[in-house]
Amino acid sequence: MTDATLYMHDNTPLEFKRGGRLDEFTIAYETWGTLNQDKSNAALILTGLSPSAHAASSPEDPSPGWWEPMVGPGLPIDTDRFFVISLNSLGSCKGSTGPASICPATGQPWRLDFPDLSVEDIAAASSRVVTHLGITQLCLLVGPSMGGMSTLAYLQQNPQGARHYLNISGAHKAEPFSIAIRSLQRELIVSDPQWRDGQYDDRDWPEKGMRMARKLGMLSYRSAEEWRGRFGRREQNYFPTETFGMNYEVESYLEAAARRFVGSFDPCSYLYLSRSMDWFDATENHPNLTSALKGIELQSSYVLGAKTDILFPPYQQEAIANALSENGIKTACSILPSIMGHDAFLVDHDHFGPNIAAYLQRVLHEDGLDHQGDA
Amino acid sequence: MTDATLYMHDNTPLEFKRGGRLDEFTIAYETWGTLNQDKSNAALILTGLSPSAHAASSPEDPSPGWWEPMVGPGLPIDTDRFFVISLNSLGSCKGSTGPASICPATGQPWRLDFPDLSVEDIAAASSRVVTHLGITQLCLLVGPSMGGMSTLAYLQQNPQGARHYLNISGAHKAEPFSIAIRSLQRELIVSDPQWRDGQYDDRDWPEKGMRMARKLGMLSYRSAEEWRGRFGRREQNYFPTETFGMNYEVESYLEAAARRFVGSFDPCSYLYLSRSMDWFDATENHPNLTSALKGIELQSSYVLGAKTDILFPPYQQEAIANALSENGIKTACSILPSIMGHDAFLVDHDHFGPNIAAYLQRVLHEDGLDHQGDA
Numbered sequence: 001m002t003d004a005t006l007y008m009h010d011n012t013p014l015e016f017k018r019g020g021r022l023d024e025f026t027i028a029y030e031t032w033g034t035l036n037q038d039k040s041n042a043a044l045i046l047t048g049l050s051p052s053a054h055a056a057s058s059p060e061d062p063s064p065g066w067w068e069p070m071v072g073p074g075l076p077i078d079t080d081r082f083f084v085i086s087l088n089s090l091g092s093c094k095g096s097t098g099p100a101s102i103c104p105a106t107g108q109p110w111r112l113d114f115p116d117l118s119v120e121d122i123a124a125a126s127s128r129v130v131t132h133l134g135i136t137q138l139c140l141l142v143g144p145s146m147g148g149m150s151t152l153a154y155l156q157q158n159p160q161g162a163r164h165y166l167n168i169s170g171a172h173k174a175e176p177f178s179i180a181i182r183s184l185q186r187e188l189i190v191s192d193p194q195w196r197d198g199q200y201d202d203r204d205w206p207e208k209g210m211r212m213a214r215k216l217g218m219l220s221y222r223s224a225e226e227w228r229g230r231f232g233r234r235e236q237n238y239f240p241t242e243t244f245g246m247n248y249e250v251e252s253y254l255e256a257a258a259r260r261f262v263g264s265f266d267p268c269s270y271l272y273l274s275r276s277m278d279w280f281d282a283t284e285n286h287p288n289l290t291s292a293l294k295g296i297e298l299q300s301s302y303v304l305g306a307k308t309d310i311l312f313p314p315y316q317q318e319a320i321a322n323a324l325s326e327n328g329i330k331t332a333c334s335i336l337p338s339i340m341g342h343d344a345f346l347v348d349h350d351h352f353g354p355n356i357a358a359y360l361q362r363v364l365h366e367d368g369l370d371h372q373g374d375a
Numbered sequence: 376m377t378d379a380t381l382y383m384h385d386n387t388p389l390e391f392k393r394g395g396r397l398d399e400f401t402i403a404y405e406t407w408g409t410l411n412q413d414k415s416n417a418a419l420i421l422t423g424l425s426p427s428a429h430a431a432s433s434p435e436d437p438s439p440g441w442w443e444p445m446v447g448p449g450l451p452i453d454t455d456r457f458f459v460i461s462l463n464s465l466g467s468c469k470g471s472t473g474p475a476s477i478c479p480a481t482g483q484p485w486r487l488d489f490p491d492l493s494v495e496d497i498a499a500a501s502s503r504v505v506t507h508l509g510i511t512q513l514c515l516l517v518g519p520s521m522g523g524m525s526t527l528a529y530l531q532q533n534p535q536g537a538r539h540y541l542n543i544s545g546a547h548k549a550e551p552f553s554i555a556i557r558s559l560q561r562e563l564i565v566s567d568p569q570w571r572d573g574q575y576d577d578r579d580w581p582e583k584g585m586r587m588a589r590k591l592g593m594l595s596y597r598s599a600e601e602w603r604g605r606f607g608r609r610e611q612n613y614f615p616t617e618t619f620g621m622n623y624e625v626e627s628y629l630e631a632a633a634r635r636f637v638g639s640f641d642p643c644s645y646l647y648l649s650r651s652m653d654w655f656d657a658t659e660n661h662p663n664l665t666s667a668l669k670g671i672e673l674q675s676s677y678v679l680g681a682k683t684d685i686l687f688p689p690y691q692q693e694a695i696a697n698a699l700s701e702n703g704i705k706t707a708c709s710i711l712p713s714i715m716g717h718d719a720f721l722v723d724h725d726h727f728g729p730n731i732a733a734y735l736q737r738v739l740h741e742d743g744l745d746h747q748g749d750a
Contacts, residue, residue, distance in 0.1 A: 112618060176606040176625035177599035183626045184590050186619045191583055193568060198618070208566055215559050216591065224552030224688060231551040233656060243487060243573070244561045244646050247653060250551035251558045271619050278622060281608060310685070313599060 004030050004061035005053060005095055008132045014090075014125060018279075020115025024104065027129050028095025029053045029087035030061075032071060033079035035133070041369050042135045043082040044162075045071075046126055046154065048145030049273050050265060052094035055086040069349045076357035081364050081372065082140065085133070089150070090125035091117040091273050093266035100266035109268075112198040117272045119146070119280040123153035127161070137163060139367055140360070144168035144345045145312065146273070149280045152320070155296045156282065164363045165301040165324075166356065168345045169309055171316040172289050172323070173281035178311050181220045182274045185213035189267055198268060207262050210270070214258040223308035223341035289323035299366065300330045302359040304352065306344035307335050332359070379405050379436035380428060380470055383507045389465075389500060393654075395490025399479065402504050403470025404428045404462035405436075407446060408454035410508070416744050417510045418457040419537075420446075421501055421529065423520030424648050425640060427469035430461035444724045451732035456739050456747065457515065460508070464525070465500035466492040466648050468641035475641035484643075487573040492647045494521070494655040498528035502536070512538060514742055515735070519543035519720045520687065521648070524655045527695070530671045531657065539738045540676040540699075541731065543720045544684055546691040547664050547698070548656035553686050556595045557649045560588035564642055573643060582637050585645070589633040598683035598716035664698035674741065675705045677734040679727065681719035682710050707734070 008027045015021045030053045035042060045055055045067075056065035056072050056079075071077045071084055088096040091114070099114040106113075115121075130138065141162035143151030148170010155161055171178075192209030194200055227250055236252035239245070246252050286292035301324045305317035314335040321333030336351040338344040345352050364370040383402045390396045405428045410417060420430055420442075431440035431447050431454075446452045446459055463471040466489070474489040481488075490496075505513065516537035518526030523545010530536055546553075567584030569575055602625055611627035614620070621627050661667035676699045680692035689710040696708030711726040713719035720727050739745040 173608065175599065176602040176608070176623065177594070179608075179623050180590070180594055180602070180625050180629055183621065183623075184587060184594070184629075187587060187590075188563070190619055191587065212559060212562060212566065215555070215562075219552070219555055219559070224550065224685065227551040227555070233548065233551070233554075244565055244650060246558065247650075248551065248554050248558075250555050254555060254559075275619060275622075310599065 004058050006030060007095065008129050010128050010132070012128075014121065014128075016115040017118040017120045018116040022097060022115065025090065025097035025125065026095070026101075027087050027090065027097070027125055029085055029129055030055065030058070032056060032058055032084040033082055035083040035135070036372060039135050040137075040139055040367065041081065041083050041372065042130070042133070042138050043077060043084045043140035043142060044126065044130060044138050045077075045084065045086040045142045046122070046147035046150045047086065047089060048147055049270075049277070050261070051088075053086045053088040055084070067346070069353065070356065076353050076360060077142065078360065078364070081369050085129065087126055087129055089122045089146075089273065091122060091269060091276065093269040096125075098266070099268035099272050111268050114268070114272060117276045119149045119276050120153045120157070122150045122276065123157055126150065127154060127158055130161075137161065139369065140164045140166065140363060142166045142168070143170055145170065145342065146277055148312065148320075149277060149282075152282045152293075153280070155298070156292070159295045160297045163299045163367065165298050166359065167301065167303045167317070167320055168352070169305050169312050169317070169342055170303075170320065171312045172292070172320050173283060174278045175316070178220075179278045181216065181311065182278055185216050186271050186274055188213045188216065189271060195267070200267065205263065206267050210262045210265070210267055211255075211258040213270070214261045215254045218254055218257060220311040221341055221343040223310070223339055225308060225339040226341065229339075289319060290326040293323050293327050296324075296327060296329070298324070298329045300363065301332075302356075303331065303333045304345070304355060305335050306338040306341060306348070306351070308339055309342040309344070311342040379433050381405060382470065383504050385503050385507070387503075389496065389503075391490040392493040392495045393491040397472060397490065400465065400472035400500065401470070402462050402465065402472070402500055404460055404504055405430065405433070407431060407433055407459040408457055410458040410510070411744075411747060414510050415512075415514055415742065416456060416458050416747065417505070417508070417513050418452060418459045418515035418517060419501065419505060419513050420452075420459065420461040420517045421497070421522035421525045422461065422464060423522055424645075424652070425636070426463075428461045428463040430459070442721070444728065445731065451728050451735060452517065453735065453739070456744050460504065462501055462504055464497045464521075464648065466497060466644060466651065468644040471500075473641070474643035474647050486643050489643070489647060492651045494524045494651050495528045495532070497525045497651065498532055501525065502529060502533055505536075512536065514744065515539045515541065515738060517541045517543070518545055520545065520717065521652055523687065523695075524652060524657075527657045527668070528655070530673070531667065534670045535672045538674045538742065540673050541734065542676065542678045542692070542695055543727070544680050544687050544692070544717055545678075545695065546687045547667070547695050548658060549653045550691070553595075554653045556591065556686065557653055560591050561646050561649055563588045563591065564646060570642070575642065580638065581642050585637045585640070585642055586630075586633040588645070589636045590629045593629055593632060595686040596716055596718040598685070598714055600683060600714040601716065604714075664694060665701040668698050668702050671699075671702060671704070673699070673704045675738065676707075677731075678706065678708045679720070679730060680710050681713040681716060681723070681726070683714050684717040684719070686717040
């Protein structure tokens with residue numbers, strides 16, 4: 001990882017929801033801004049499936065982060081006010097313990113011997129980082145995409161864990177259409193002959209399967225409307241055209257994007273994280289979501305989504321907002337008219353930036369943090 | 376094929392739009408009803424990608440057809456009034472000449488030596504069947520899905536070819552999102568080691584690639600809304616659960632459906648037909664669709680779609696209706712509130728049946744065919 005990455009090594013065992021445990025584990029994280037004296041200005045970001053902890057650049061690591069226009073001094077998640085923590089999910093491969101890590105007992109990568117990972121385990125490991133930093137209660141919890149799931153699990157596990165909550169393009173349970181997409185992505189990977197039942201060579205990953213899975217992912221992350229305007233029927237001349245190969249620019253765009261992704265993400269980590277989302281259902285053991293979120297003591301929450309999101313469709317954000325509201329939490333919900341689909345929160349800052357900034361200004365004001373640190 | 380299948384063998388060469396030609400070819404078709412004396416009651420159906428000519432059962436072949444509730448005596452496409460012709464597309468593998476047919480010059484299957492197939496070639500071959508039957512002008516031309524493309528090409532090639540036109544869940548050109556889906560489907564097939572660059576063994580097809588391509592197809596044919604109601608998060612116990620395998624009912628549903636499809640459709644035919652759709656653009660060489668459809672002498676047209684169709688989205692049906700209308704053709708357009716996505720025309724007869732029936736009643740009345748044949 002980079003110079004900005006910090007590591008929490010935890011020797012207290014982590015019991016997994018579905019059985020199995022880690023006797024010790026590591027979570028990679030980064031922070032921005034300064035934790036104030038009473039430790040009341042912490043904001044924790046739990047990420048989507050693939051990001052590292054590097055949400056934004058910093059003097060220690062000037063490379064752009066995955067949420068660069070959202071996190072920084074004067075930006076919507078204002079690092080002049082918030083002490084921002086972003087971490088790499090348990091199970092991922094960007095510095096945190098996951099199937100690609102070395103299993104201490106064998107000296108070999110965990111791979112398929114890694115315990116069955118749930119979103120709830122990601123939340124539990126994340127909570128350890130907050131404790132590790134001496135923070136009792138977050139000012140703000142932020143979760144986009146898969147983070148919209150893991151932050152819900154976080155709040156279920158820690159009902160007093162945060163005062164304010166920002167859920168972006170999230171869902172409280174996996175629905176069959178999204179399950180079908182992710183299931184097919186996993187099938188593409190394990191059908192690649194290089195997969196070798198998880199014993200793939202570290203220099204010979206199931207790259208073709210990963211590339212096709214990433215393309216399918218991108219089909220679910222964006223929208224027909226965006227691509228219509230962006231690519232139309234323009235032909236491609238970037239890649240050689242093979243039999244039944246690429247003819248149009250949209251195809252070469254997907255190929256290039258998939259190639260960038262592949263090789264940077266461990267296949268086994270991808271499979272574990274992907275499956276954890278299918279398994280997630282915050283209403284498990286509850287008659288409904290309102291009951292499932294009962295007891296959570298937030299002061300406010302804001303739930304956002306994009307109207308063109310087909311992977312985490314808007315009715316899922318509305319369901320979360322309704323349930324929070326029915327629990328007496330001051331909640332706002334915005335389904336933004338973005339054409340950028342599920343990825344809108346990453347790329348459509350014109351729609352997401354101002355809405356998030358306005359909410360967080362109110363949060364800071366409410367908590368008396370809006371001038372703290374000013375000279 | 377079955378007892379009801381008829382064959383047109385044509386020895387007049389067919390020049391393909393993109394080069395190459397067939398010196399001779401066969402089109403498999405079926406008919407229902409009786410052609411009247413002045414041959415004015417013919418209705419031609421051009422199909423979607425995968426159907427055979429067997430649209431409906433008949434005394435000669437009582438097995439259910441792919442459009443059983445739509446075509447028959449007293450049904451919306453009423454075979455008591457219309458002489459209905461349904462054919463298997465050129466390039467397909469259900470009796471018509473395609474890549475799976477034997478190339479006369481070599482005695483071997485055409486496979487990749489088959490000329491590059493365009494939607495326009497499908498239309499041209501279909502037109503030969505109409506001529507073969509001695510029909511100068513169709514009363515009705517019907518095209519769902521890919522048939523919505525090939526019927527447009529048919530009318531461009533035969534501006535006086537039909538008096539009435541029913542375009543269902545069609546498009547006048549392939550858009551990037553649909554291209555991306557089909558392109559990935561093709562990549563799944565040619566990435567299967569059994570594909571063997573098109574020289575696959577006839578007893579050892581690239582079935583895994585075909586199965587995954589079919590699943591991806593089904594993701595684009597249905598809707599999240601339908602599956603939410605139909606499957607929810609019910610778990611599956613139909614297939615054994617393997618590592619990263621199927622957990623939920625939606626997954627076993629897709630697997631079972633994909634297995635039914637695979638083995639019944641030649642991979643090479645699939646690839647040729649799929650690519651032909653990407654290539655289709657009725658506005659090629661025209662400033663816009665209104666100009667592209669100029670000169671078509673229809674008396675009426677009806678364009679339908681489903682609001683949840685993500686493969687051929689509603690704005691594409693609206694564009695066709697607008698262009699027909701701007702050419703002075705009496706045109707109606709309905710975007711039906713079906714949750715069944717692109718496949719709605721095949722499965723949601725409550726929405727499609729009555730609308731199509733009402734239009735065709737008007738067509739029959741207008742053409743003085745509504746009582747013809749009555750005792």
